[in-house]
């Protein structure tokens with residue numbers, strides 16, 4: 001098999017997404033063996049996911065903060081942080097929870113209510129810790145992806 005982009009050059013590996021043959025220079029273009037089309041598609045999906053997370057956490061935070069304004073600025077700031085944490089935490093635990101869920105079902109819990117309760121509590125506390133770092137990281141990544 002030859003490289004999809006350079007038909008005269010033999011392929012040394014394949015795109016992990018679509019299986020197209022890639023030559024040395026194509027295969028080493030990114031951190032994983034992926035063709036430029038698939039990398040572009042991945043970047044697009046990541047961009048969408050990051051925009052969604054930032055939009056939802058900041059948006060929901062602002063809505064609730066406005067509601068808490070009657071309690072003073074401090075209450076609004078704390079509310080914003082808590083709500084944004086919950087959303088950001090929810091996005092970050094989402095990736096791990098399906099696996100946990102099957103473990104829980106096998107060993108302890110059969111109730112999905114308990115599962116959701118655990119997820120909300122976990123999301124909240126993880127979010128409290130992660131919010132500043134993850135938001136900064138997301139904004140940085142957003143800038144990088146926009147350049148692609």
Ligand SMILES: [Zn+2]
Pocket residue numbers: 015016017018019020034035036037038039
């Ligand atoms: Zn590909």
Ligand SMILES: [Zn+2]
Pocket residue numbers: 003004005006009022023024025026027
């Ligand atoms: Zn090539």
